Amino acid sequence: MTKLTATLLIATMAVSACGRLGDSGWNPLSWGSAPARSLEPEGGYTQVSDTRPSIPQITSARWEPLNEGLLLVVNGFAPVRGYSAVALVTARPMPGDRISPDADGVLRLRLVGVPPAPGSPAALPARPGVDEITAAMALSSVQLSRIAAVEIASAGNVVTLRR
Structure with a gap:
């Protein structure tokens, strides 16, 4: 019995030592491996940009404190009343509600x-x-930790707030 066990142990170690993991067809650890899977959709993530036009002018921008972060409040002005669906959107499309600054630390x-x-x-x-x-x-404070400045653009001007 010990001779059979020793033989099987030596054979298993010799076969498992065939190349790096997954490199050899003789390696039993690579016999049932499946290709790497990703959560990314087949065509990739869609980059949807906001098609609403910019407000004509920004009059002021300020930070308001929150319990866990800051609230960016921006005031603008248009020559006519009646604007609807007003919002602050990122200059470059980002998936979902993920907000991150550019490489230079500026959130546009x-x-x-x-x-x-x-x-x-x-x-x-x-x-x-x-x-x-x-x-x-x-x-949030986590988002703000990566942001050095915020740059808000309108159709007529740009306002920059430093942190």
């Missing part, structure tokens, strides 16, 4: 919104200081 955002249809009753002339457009974005 755009202030966008849908203008009122031409001739609609909502498209009244806007009054400066009264008819402001406001959008906000919450950033």
